[in-house]
Amino acid sequence: MNHSEYLQLFKTAVFEASGKSFDSVSPETVIADLGLDSVAVMEVVAALEEKLNITIPDDRLAHINTIGDLFRTLDMLKK
Secondary structure, three states: OOHHHHHHHHHHHHHHHHOOOOOOOOOOOEHHHHOOOHHHHHHHHHHHHHHHOOOOOHHHHOOOOEHHHHHHHHHHHHO
């Protein structure tokens, strides 16, 4: 899966979790800057885990700050 596909999955998961739509996010976007509360962030992570059939370990979650960090983690776990 490439980063544009991850980005689409991320946008869909964010919209489903929060009702917010983000057209101008990029890998450099800081997730905390999106204005999502912690519950919405966990819902987004859970949706991505389910969709990609992976589990992101809690210790990895602590190091994810940007959307690009998330994509790199997804890439690592999908291999």
